[in-house]
Amino acid sequence: MPELPEVENVIRSLVKKISGNRIIDVEVITPNIIYNRLEFSDLVKDKIIITLERRGKYIIIKLNEGNLLIHLRMTGKLLYNGEINKHTHLKIDFIDGDYLIYNDVRKFGRISYLNDEELEFYLLKKVGLEPGLMEYNEFRDKLMKKNGPIKKNLLDQTLIAGIGNIYADEILFASGLHPLYETKNLLEIDLSNLYNNIRDILDKATIAGGSTIRDYVNGDGTAGEYQDAHKVYGHSGKECTCCGCILEKTKVVGRTSVYCPICQRIR
């Protein structure tokens, strides 16, 4: 499931390959995944790709006029000259004969065409602090205004953008914090550990090419390797790498959360 490191790797794998290319045809195979589906093809056709950017878990393909905004959700993939199959929902053909496809087994992903103004408005509303760019003070001030369990707030994209279920669990383990720990009760040391671990884990995961749990691959079809470094996600019932006790799971805002009952005690 693509989170910030996976989305970043998709972009890095595609940016050099498709920048500068002209789109000569747009085939919408599954209209449901397209936001402005009626005029989408006409809007995108004949545009030139300038570059690709990331905001949170969103991929922005900047065109010479307007932008494609893409969210991969759970199983979405953007593939350069990839295999066209029954899960291919969009195909973008370039003038040089190459193409970009959007494949998505579960059809949760969404793609829209937005002009610059619409894009800016949308991102401002939906996407919060960028982990790699946020400063400690703004992180702390924003987080401490929130109620509820810390994990709920780590998953809130309008607060900090890009953390999903996998990295939230890993960040909390590294910080020694229980997923249900009340945000308002966090100490200064907890906040500083969280801030450092958010940046550190997302950064290391990005360098490792992201995490491939089921079928994530980047734009080339390359899998990630960070799953080998996971300490808690997917390890429920196994021994904690730190203290040896058995990792437990609980639900937080409907998401499975794995944690160590000793290393992540609520103090």
Place this chain on the structure above:
DNA sequence: CTTGTGCCCTGACCGC
């Protein structure tokens, strides 16, 4: 305003 719940969707997996 915040907070909670169900839904979208398919494949993998499990027990029988």
Place this chain on the structure above:
DNA sequence: TGCGGTCAGGGCACAA
């Protein structure tokens, strides 16, 4: 081999 049930979960609509 098949079959029904359960689980995975990001973001959104909707309700309270």
